[in-house]
Amino acid sequence: MSLKKYEAFVRTVELGSLTRAAEAMGSTQSRISHVLSTLEEEYGFVLLRRNRSGIRLTEAGAMVLPKMQEILQKDRELTELIGDIRSADAGTVRLGAFTSVAVHWLPGMIRTFQSAHPKAELKMFNGDYHDMEQWLREGEVDLGFVTLPAPEGMRTIPLTQDPLVAIMPKNHRLAQLEEIPIQELGEDPFISLLQSSAHDIHRALDNAGVRPNIKFTTKDDYAILAMVEQGLGISIVPQLLIQGRTQNLAVRPLKPRASRTIALAIPEGKPLPVVEAFAQTAVAWVKEQSGK
Known part of the structure; x- marks a missing residue:
């Protein structure tokens, strides 16, 4: 398939003459005439009638014209899309x-x-x-x-260091402290994310030699916040998680400090x-x- 041949045919029909089609494509009339003849030979039927008064589409030419126009339009759209992808404008x-x-x-x-x-x-x-x-x-x-x-x-x-913080009900005994020694988190019922979801938290506990009294385990971060709000236990969560959700929680930094690096x-x-x-x-x- 040669898009140039299709373009020569479509331009000739749309512009009404071989001369104008050649000018639009930066070619010559003889070259456009040769391209059209080659296309007709490939198809085995005549596309255009040429005479002194100009050109006229044959019935077969009228049938293939819209398909060629569609192919050329799709090619233009593809070229534009490729350019957009290369320039990060699409994809x-x-x-x-x-x-x-x-x-x-x-x-x-x-x-x-x-x-x-x-x-x-x-x-x-x-x-x-x-x-x-x-x-x-x-x-x-x-x-x-x-x-x-x-x-x-x-x-x-x-991207950033996200501190790990202790959360507890507001009336919890540890809420009186300005910061929570991580060793203090080993006795109370502890609500934990699954190990696969909280390796930063478990690493901080392991580094401090703390084995929390895990009573509830969940994969849902926000389920932990709701359970702590209801007084079912305490937990350690990333500070980003509790953004806008501290109304019913006591939130305290850990001692020693711990964080996760989000990347x-x-x-x-x-x-x-x-x-x-x-x-x-x-x-x-x-x-x-x-x-x-």
Whole structure:
């Protein structure tokens, strides 16, 4: 299939003469005439009748004309799309995020990103740390929010340090303290995320030699907040998680301090420009928020 041949035929019909078609294509009348003759030989039927008064479509020519016009239009659209993808103006970003980031960061990041890249599409996958590592390794997502250290084979972009804090009912005995020695968290009923969802928290407890009295385990971050509010136990959570949810909770920093490093992870290789563009937006957005 030769798009140039199609263009020669369509231009000749639309402009009404070989001469004008040649001028529009930067060619010569004889060259356009030769191209049309070659096309007719390939098809085995006549497309145009040529005489002194001009050109006239044959019945067969009238039948193929709209199809050729459609093909040329699709080619123009494809060329435009390729240019958009190369310039990060289009394409799909498959993004993995855990709950606290999905709730408190992504809406703002996505709004900022889409204002600059309105043709881009985002698909969000919400899961825990284990899900994120698996999706990144298997290519299910183009980039994902993780906590360091990240799985091997990933390029990581650190974003922020998110403190871990103790949460408890407001009438809890420990709520009187300005900071909570982590060793004090070993006796009370403890509400825990699954190990795969909270390795930063379990690492902080292990480093302090604390074995919490785990009474409830859940995969849902916000279920922990609700259970603590109801007096069912205490917990350790990332500070980002409780943003806007402290009305019915006592929140205290840990002693010694502990935190998680939130980062973006991108599989090694050459991602689409639109993926890199989202990563740059995320970095700039977090930096702007931390400066407020």
